[in-house]
Amino acid sequence: RPIRQDVRAVTPYLLSRTPFKSLLRRGVSILALVTIDVGGLVLGLYAALALRSLVFDPKPILWGLLWDHESSWLAFLILLLVLVFWQAKLYAPREAREGAGRVVPAVFLVSALSLAFAIGTGQHFTTFGLYVAGAVIVSAVIALFRASYEALTEVLMRAAGIRRHVVL
Numbered sequence: 506r507p508i509r510q511d512v513r514a515v516t517p518y519l520l521s522r523t524p525f526k527s528l529l530r531r532g533v534s535i536l537a538l539v540t541i542d543v544g545g546l547v548l549g550l551y552a553a554l555a556l557r558s559l560v561f562d563p564k565p566i567l568w569g570l571l572w573d574h575e576s577s578w579l580a581f582l583i584l585l586l587v588l589v590f591w592q593a594k595l596y597a598p599r600e601a602r603e604g605a606g607r608v609v610p611a612v613f614l615v616s617a618l619s620l621a622f623a624i625g626t627g628q629h630f631t632t633f634g635l636y637v638a639g640a641v642i643v644s645a646v647i648a649l650f651r652a653s654y655e656a657l658t659e660v661l662m663r664a665a666g667i668r669r670h671v672v673l
Contacts, residue, residue: 535596539587541650542595546586549643550575556642557635578619586615604655605648612647616640 554571593611595602620636 531598534599537654538596538651541654542586542590542647543583545647545650546582546643547579549646550579550582550639552646553635553639553642556638557632561632581622582615582619585618586612589615589618599655599658604651605644608648608651609644612644613640616643 551572554575555566555568558566558571589611590596590608593603593607595607595611616636616639620633
């Protein structure tokens with residue numbers, strides 16, 4: 506005969522550990538993805554600036570000066586990237602998140618919006634190719650970083666005993 510317990514003695518679901526653990530896990534996942542995306546943006550943008558400098562600027566290349574002018578735009582680009590990625594559901598749970606096929610158009614949208622903003626505010630720039638090259642390089646870097654993150658977290662989840670099941 507099972508032991509009967511008063512239903513009112515049970516801890517409510519919202520006060521139990523499960524929702525807090527889920528919220529913490531999602532928060533850490535989103536923070537890791539935002540960090541990956543910002544790192545990919547910074548590295549990809551610097552690589553695009555270095556490529557442009559190799560092609561157009563006189564030698565020697567002043568590596569420190571490459572970043573001076575563009576760093577004033579960085580906060581705007583980071584905000585724009587995070588908002589566009591959030592709208593594209595690139596910070597959704599792992600099951601609903603798309604891969605590089607969704608990252609590339611989102612980065613190109615960020616590039617187009619930043620170009621439109623630069624033109625609209627009368628910023629002086631010499632080549633539109635930097636926006637295209639930057640979008641291609643940033644897309645490749647972010648896609649590579651995200652693929653590495655997915656592979657690493659899959660290995661860690663498997664080592665922790667977390668099994669994922671697919672229902673068809």
